[in-house]
Amino acid sequence: MNNQILSARLTLTKVALPDWDLIRSIYSNPTLMEHIGATMSDEDIRRNFEKELAPWSLESNHWLTWIIRETDSGSDVGLISICTRNRETLTAEVGFIILEGFKGKGYATEAIRRVFDFAVDTFGFKKFTAVCSEEHAASRRVLEKAGMKLDKIVPESTEIAGKMVNDCFYSLEK
Template identity: 25%
Template sequence: MSAPTLKTHRLLLRPWRPSDRDALWPMQSDPRTMEFLMPIADRTASDAVAERAEAHFARHGFGLWVVEVPGVIDFAGYCGLVHVPYTEHFTPAVEIGWRFDPAFWGQGYATEAARAALDFGFASLGLEEIVAITVPANLRSRAVMERLGMARDESGDFDLPSTPPGHPLRRQVIYRLRRSEVRA
């Protein structure tokens, strides 16, 4: 199944191209980008992120889109929807996520791209609920979640299974948005 392309006022959310991997690795090797995420070991592991995104699109018809700012840059980051790949109290679920090069922070791109992904998830996929997760200290991402109208599930905090016990990034907060709560 091919990946659809989404357009917003300023952005293009598009399928991955082989050349995107050249921009993905510098972004994922930047400590600012990865402050609240487990580190990506090397270029091979970074390329695997793109491969998983492409495979998710092939299986499900949606996934993590590359975010392009037309006329500015072909790769500002990525944003989209993925099936949560582990079992937890809120799964099965579809999660929205984003990762941007720090050069493009503070310009509203994450919120704009995520809004387009949410709209696609609710309108085109018919999802009833979309979740977002992050570590409690990631105030920038939590602010985006709140701007999107997502609400924190205060009873939903959990330990991320892929993160080692005792690691400072293990504890996660969960935000939720139901289709019925989306503002017209």
């Protein structure tokens, strides 16, 4: 599998050992995790990070994660991941986190579209899903710009920071 995916402005590189500090900074940042869940301990982050370093296939239960970087500057923009959700229907879930200084530039939409194309071409995925909290308007806009459709809103589905939030379930068939 190719460890790098290129788009017009971005280079997506499969997560690797040197990315530890970035991954740790993302999952321990309360602002970045505000709409995702609780910040994680170093131990939990390390456990997930080590899973994501492992080889990935359709049968894997862990996320396939890429670091998103600006091609021109090499600056870290965030991360994007996919995980197989249904092997029979070739369905993958996508998730992403964009660092504060890079939001609003269309990077998340560009990365998602490119990952969808890569996942279809490389693994044969036919459907993609995503979940985000109803109040996270920016993520909802990104998913919709990437071509995903809102399937349903489930009230009080997930607890984030001690509060139950409504989850929006999106999908896209390729």
